[in-house]
Amino acid sequence: MALIVQKYGGSSVADVEAMKRVAKRVVDTHNAGHQVVVVVSAMGDTTDELLDTAAELTANAPKREMDILLSAGERISMALLSMAVNELGVPATAYTGAQAGIHTDSHHGKAQIIGMVPERVARAIQGGEVAIVAGFQGASKDEDTTTLGRGGSDTTAVALAAALHADVCEIYTDVDGLFSADPRIVPKAHRLRTISQEETLELAAHGAKILHLRAVEFARRFNVPLHVRSSFSEKEGTWISNAPAHPDLAGLVPEAALATSKEETVEEPIISGIAHDRSQDKITVTNVPNTPGTAARVFEIAAEVGANVDMIVQNTPVDNPSLANISFTLPEADARRTLDALEARREELGFQELRYNPNIGKLSLVGAGMRTNPGVSAKLFGALSAAGINIDLISTSEIRISVVTDLEDLDRAVQAVHTAFGLDSTESEAVVYGGTGR
Amino acid sequence: MALIVQKYGGSSVADVEAMKRVAKRVVDTHNAGHQVVVVVSAMGDTTDELLDTAAELTANAPKREMDILLSAGERISMALLSMAVNELGVPATAYTGAQAGIHTDSHHGKAQIIGMVPERVARAIQGGEVAIVAGFQGASKDEDTTTLGRGGSDTTAVALAAALHADVCEIYTDVDGLFSADPRIVPKAHRLRTISQEETLELAAHGAKILHLRAVEFARRFNVPLHVRSSFSEKEGTWISNAPAHPDLAGLVPEAALATSKEETVEEPIISGIAHDRSQDKITVTNVPNTPGTAARVFEIAAEVGANVDMIVQNTPVDNPSLANISFTLPEADARRTLDALEARREELGFQELRYNPNIGKLSLVGAGMRTNPGVSAKLFGALSAAGINIDLISTSEIRISVVTDLEDLDRAVQAVHTAFGLDSTESEAVVYGGTGR
Numbered sequence: 001m002a003l004i005v006q007k008y009g010g011s012s013v014a015d016v017e018a019m020k021r022v023a024k025r026v027v028d029t030h031n032a033g034h035q036v037v038v039v040v041s042a043m044g045d046t047t048d049e050l051l052d053t054a055a056e057l058t059a060n061a062p063k064r065e066m067d068i069l070l071s072a073g074e075r076i077s078m079a080l081l082s083m084a085v086n087e088l089g090v091p092a093t094a095y096t097g098a099q100a101g102i103h104t105d106s107h108h109g110k111a112q113i114i115g116m117v118p119e120r121v122a123r124a125i126q127g128g129e130v131a132i133v134a135g136f137q138g139a140s141k142d143e144d145t146t147t148l149g150r151g152g153s154d155t156t157a158v159a160l161a162a163a164l165h166a167d168v169c170e171i172y173t174d175v176d177g178l179f180s181a182d183p184r185i186v187p188k189a190h191r192l193r194t195i196s197q198e199e200t201l202e203l204a205a206h207g208a209k210i211l212h213l214r215a216v217e218f219a220r221r222f223n224v225p226l227h228v229r230s231s232f233s234e235k236e237g238t239w240i241s242n243a244p245a246h247p248d249l250a251g252l253v254p255e256a257a258l259a260t261s262k263e264e265t266v267e268e269p270i271i272s273g274i275a276h277d278r279s280q281d282k283i284t285v286t287n288v289p290n291t292p293g294t295a296a297r298v299f300e301i302a303a304e305v306g307a308n309v310d311m312i313v314q315n316t317p318v319d320n321p322s323l324a325n326i327s328f329t330l331p332e333a334d335a336r337r338t339l340d341a342l343e344a345r346r347e348e349l350g351f352q353e354l355r356y357n358p359n360i361g362k363l364s365l366v367g368a369g370m371r372t373n374p375g376v377s378a379k380l381f382g383a384l385s386a387a388g389i390n391i392d393l394i395s396t397s398e399i400r401i402s403v404v405t406d407l408e409d410l411d412r413a414v415q416a417v418h419t420a421f422g423l424d425s426t427e428s429e430a431v432v433y434g435g436t437g438r
Numbered sequence: 439m440a441l442i443v444q445k446y447g448g449s450s451v452a453d454v455e456a457m458k459r460v461a462k463r464v465v466d467t468h469n470a471g472h473q474v475v476v477v478v479s480a481m482g483d484t485t486d487e488l489l490d491t492a493a494e495l496t497a498n499a500p501k502r503e504m505d506i507l508l509s510a511g512e513r514i515s516m517a518l519l520s521m522a523v524n525e526l527g528v529p530a531t532a533y534t535g536a537q538a539g540i541h542t543d544s545h546h547g548k549a550q551i552i553g554m555v556p557e558r559v560a561r562a563i564q565g566g567e568v569a570i571v572a573g574f575q576g577a578s579k580d581e582d583t584t585t586l587g588r589g590g591s592d593t594t595a596v597a598l599a600a601a602l603h604a605d606v607c608e609i610y611t612d613v614d615g616l617f618s619a620d621p622r623i624v625p626k627a628h629r630l631r632t633i634s635q636e637e638t639l640e641l642a643a644h645g646a647k648i649l650h651l652r653a654v655e656f657a658r659r660f661n662v663p664l665h666v667r668s669s670f671s672e673k674e675g676t677w678i679s680n681a682p683a684h685p686d687l688a689g690l691v692p693e694a695a696l697a698t699s700k701e702e703t704v705e706e707p708i709i710s711g712i713a714h715d716r717s718q719d720k721i722t723v724t725n726v727p728n729t730p731g732t733a734a735r736v737f738e739i740a741a742e743v744g745a746n747v748d749m750i751v752q753n754t755p756v757d758n759p760s761l762a763n764i765s766f767t768l769p770e771a772d773a774r775r776t777l778d779a780l781e782a783r784r785e786e787l788g789f790q791e792l793r794y795n796p797n798i799g800k801l802s803l804v805g806a807g808m809r810t811n812p813g814v815s816a817k818l819f820g821a822l823s824a825a826g827i828n829i830d831l832i833s834t835s836e837i838r839i840s841v842v843t844d845l846e847d848l849d850r851a852v853q854a855v856h857t858a859f860g861l862d863s864t865e866s867e868a869v870v871y872g873g874t875g876r
Contacts, residue, residue: 016494023495050514056454057461057518058525065524065532069517072510076488079507080495086503087496094503099581143537 002167003125004029007039007135007157011174012231013077014044022172022231023084026130030090035125037164039135039157040081042073063108067137067147071097074134074153082132092130095120097146098139100131101163102156106140110149113138116163125164133160151212158215162222169224171211172231177238178203178210180423181274185411189418190425192272194239199272199366200226202400206364207277216240270369270376271421276414277362278407280310281335282392283328285342287352290316290324297349298326298342305341307334311362311395311404327393329404332358360392361410364402365417371398383420389413440605441563442467445477445573445595449612450669451515452482460610460669461522464568468528473563475602477573477595478519480511501546505575505585509535512572512591520570530568533558535584536577538569539601540594542584549576549584551593554601563602571598589650596653600660607662609649610669615676616641616648618861619712623849627856628863630710632677637710637804638664640838644802645715654678708807708814709859714852715800716845718748719773720830721766723780725790728754728762735787736764736780743779745772749800749833749842765831767842770796798830799848802840803855809836821858827851 006026013019022040030036050069054061061069078094085092101117124131135153138146148155154171161169178200179189195203197220204213211228219226219240229237288294295314302309312328330338335356342354370376380401384391389412393404405413418424444464451457460478468474488507492499499507516532523530539555562569573591576584586593592609599607616638617627633641635658642651648666657664657678667675726732733752740747750766768776773794780792808814818839822829827850831842843851856862 016491019495053454053518054521057457057522060525061521062524062531065517065520068513068532068534069521072513072517075506075510075513079503079510080491082503083492083499083507084495086500087498093500094506096506096583145534 001033001035003035003037003164005037005039005157005161005164005166005169006172007153007170008041008081008172008231009153009174010041010044010047012172013040013081018231019043019077019080019084023081023088025172025231026081026085026092027088027090030130036130037121037125037160037166038081038085038130038132039153039160040074040077040132041135041153042070043077043080046073046076064144067108067145070147071134071137071145074136078132078134085130085132090130091128092132093124094132094134095124096134096139097137097156098143100133100156100160102138102159104138104140104146104148106142106144106146108144108146111138111140111146113148113155113159116159118160118163121160122164148214151214154212154215155218158218158222158224158226161224162218166224169219169226171215171226171228173210173228174230174232175210176230176233176235177228178208178240178273180272180425181414181418182208182276185276185414186274186418186424188424190423192238193236194241195272196242196368197226197240198242198399199368200240202364202366202397203273203275206275206366206400206402207279207362208273208275211240270373271365271367271423272369273366274414274418274423275364275366276410277364278410279332280329280360280362280404281332282357282360282404283330283335283338283342284355284357285326285349285351285353286355287317287323288326289350290322294349295324295326297345299328301341301345301349302328302330302334302338305334305337307331307338311393311402313393329360329362329393359407360404361407361413362402362404363410363413363417364400365421366400368399370401377401379420380417383416384413387412387416389416439471439473441473441475441602443475443477443595443599443602443604443607444610445591445608446479446519446610446669447591447612448479448482448485450610451478451519456669457481457515457518457522461519461526463610463669464519464523464530465526465528468568474568475559475563475598475604476519476523476568476570477591477598478512478515478570479573479591480508481515481518484511484514502582505546505549505583508585509572509575509583512574516570516572523568523570528568529566530570531562532570532572533562534572534577535575535594536581538571538594538598540576540597542576542578542586544578544580544582544584546582546584548587549578551576551586551597554597556598556601559598560602586652589653592650592653593656596656596660596662596664599662600656604662607657607664609653609664609666611648611666612668612670613648614668614671614673615666616646616678616711618710618863619852619856620646620714623714623852624712624856624862626862628861630676631674632679633710634680634806635664635678636680636837637806638678640802640804640835641711641713644713644804644838644840645717645800646711646713649678708811709803709805709861710807711804712852712856712861713802713804714848715802716848717770718767718798718800718842719770720795720798720842721768721773721776721780722793722795723764723787723789723791724793725755725761726764727788728760732787733762733764735783737766739779739783739787740766740768740772740776743772743775745769745776749831749840751831767798767800767831797845798842799845799851800840800842801848801851801855802838803859804838806837808839815839817858818855821854822851825850825854827854 082092082094103115104111121131135156181189183189225241310329389409520530520532541553542549559569573594616630619627621627663679748767827847
């Protein structure tokens with residue numbers, strides 16, 4: 001018997017038929033002798049519809065009220081799913097975030113989990129019931145409903161799995177797992193059987209939409225094995241774990257898959273996958289006086305308006321070492337107010353010009369293997385060069401290299417790099433690739 | 439400054455435009471210097487849609503889960519209304535039933551309020567905010583969401599008004615108040631300016647759908663003045679109070695209305711209104727042995743299956759005093775299982791036949807004036823007789839006479855009695871008459 005947390009996104013419970021399919025899967029898992037905790041998102045487009053209605057009433061909805069509104073979607077789906085599971089003869093009880101003991105701070109709209117006390121959930125599964133928990137929500141110390149922001153349901157699932165010491169947290173979505181690149185861009189992308197938490201974090205942080213960053217961080221911190229898979233098929237998905245052959249997983253992972261995983265791990269591919277991101281913009285501040293602290297001031301101002309600066313490059317014109325150009329990328333949603341804030345400090349900063357380029361794309365190559373393989377950068381730059389693609393900015397971590405290109409070159413860049421690193425599958429897998437909901 | 443509780447039913451917040459209209463009225467009341475607590479139902483058909491979805495999944499939804507599901511409708515509407523009020527510049531905060539301190543027992547689907555501790559609501563209005571409370575819901579001691587059953591939002595409003603010692607509880611609906619009869623049946627029905635709580639109770643208990651019985655009982659017990667009015671107009675509605683010139687209401691009731699009310703009270707009409715009810719069925723158990731306790735057994739069996747027996751008549755055939763026929767009415771929803779339960783005890787009860795008549799209608803004449811006016815029954819029977827309508831069963835209280843007729847005669851009966859008691863308005867008021875939602 002294992003303790004399994006299953007998370008179903010909005011597309012997996014989009015309508016009554018989908019809900020029944022999920023209930024069947026939950027019941028099958030229960031009847032196979034496992035303890036099952038289910039985390040469920042709002043049905044299909046519910047959240048967007050609620051947002052639209054709110055937008056018709058006000059452009060400045062109080063965040064506390066917005067959380068009450070949006071959390072209703074998960075309350076509906078958790079109640080319906082509980083009914084559907086009960087209908088199949090397995091006792092199930094639904095719990096709100098508050099009832100599942102998900103304590104958060106009071107930052108409505110993007111609350112952080114500050115404590116997990118899932119007593120009622122634990123009692124339910126010990127009593128042979130399936131526990132169904134509303135994703136995306138918790139409660140503050142004032143007993144107000146809070147929501148966890150984007151990817152909140154993934155975070156709920158992983159946090160519950162950690163608190164309950166679950167053997168695995170299954171993330172059900174509408175794709176078959178993690179791929180070596182977005183199959184919409186690279187039809188020969190292959191599904192990853194296993195990937196480490198660190199690599200997944202880098203992919204998620206740099207544009208891969210399969211799993212939310214925060215959930216992966218949680219999984220790494222509490223060492224929760226994740227299994228990302230499709231709710232529309234019985235296929236194995238992708239195992240995300242630093243210990244793919246974890247003894248607790250015996251019986252959950254088919255022997256064949258484990259064996260293959262181990263073999264693949266031995267082979268140690270240099271690169272696991274390629275993430276891409278179209279949602280970043282670039283700002284360049286030209287001819288800033290090249291004095292200590294000036295670059296720091298630019299990023300202080302960006303931080304004051306809450307801009308999430310990603311890559312930074314500072315260079316000095318050869319002909320005038322007393323000046324500097326500072327370029328950085330940031331989410332497009334942050335660009336306007338950052339430009340305004342910098343413009344308002346033009347005199348203080350003493351720059352000549354603010355340049356704004358919304359047409360950039362970022363490609364990130366991720367792989368634990370690059371730690372020990374010095375040729376990765378050269379191969380990457382060579383592949384891009386051969387495809388005639390200019391590189392603008394570059395940033396690296398221990399297991400990632402990211403480059404910024406023109407937006408219009410991004411797809412070709414991803415394809416060229418995928419091929420150059422030998423990631424192309426011999427047979428194209430027919431997949432649908434989409435977001436994970438929340 | 440008065441403390442006003444306003445309750446808006448589902449039809450008053452059916453869409454965004456209606457929601458804005460309600461917000462405007464709330465803000466106007468607040469800006470007139472009053473403290474305002476708003477109780478809101480789910481938008482339009484939300485509840486029915488949720489019920490339909492649940493029905494697609496199961497015919498046996500767990501009641502606890504059904505309460506979670508249905509209560510989501512009020513959470514959505516309270517959040518949206520709070521946004522709409524804030525948008526108009528008045529601070530408002532939304533509270534769930536649990537947050538408003540509405541403590542109930544654990545009878546999911548028809549929970550009883552066992553305690554009211556609306557601390558957060560009181561603090562909000564003392565701080566100059568509008569408090570918006572989800573109708574229809576509370577929380578059990580297990581912190582599970584409960585719903586209060588039919589008319590639950592009315593009950594929430596009256597209970598809050600009682601706990602907060604509100605000066606008035608305004609029940610907004612899609613009609614202009616209480617009428618002397620259903621205007622769809624009697625076009626000449628007139629709006630009542632004032633009516634006592636006892637009379638309202640009798641009308642509500644016997645088919646008038648304007649206000650829920652339980653809410654009126656609460657209002658009587660805690661002496662909460664009710665004002666039933668339309669959210670679609672500024673017109674005065676109907677005041678339900680045993681003390682229509684209550685000093686706390688100064689400024690809330692236009693002088694003219696108060697004066698008129700007093701005059702009308704002096705005039706003391708014998709009859710306030712006529713309720714009708716098509717939802718009852720009749721069961722007759724024939725030739726039961728006429729022994730002590732046999733009738734009691736029949737009603738014990740009905741009680742065991744939860745049937746809500748209303749009117750009862752027992753009579754003995756002239757030619758055989760050792761036998762009795764027992765007839766009773768009950769809600770049509772209770773009929774099938776009551777018939778089954780009686781049939782299963784046929785031998786024990788020793789009856790000859792079970793007769794079932796779903797085609798009956800009940801007319802109830804209500805008026806405090808009949809206490810002191812002995813001619814009411816005679817006038818009622820005379821009017822029905824003149825219209826050629828047979829009376830089947832009769833029951834009375836101190837301020838009510840009810841009669842059962844053939845269903846097909848009911849409308850004519852209501853019209854004839856309305857005219858006979860001089861209730862017809864000289865001018866027809868154009869009204870839409872509907873349910874109150876919940």
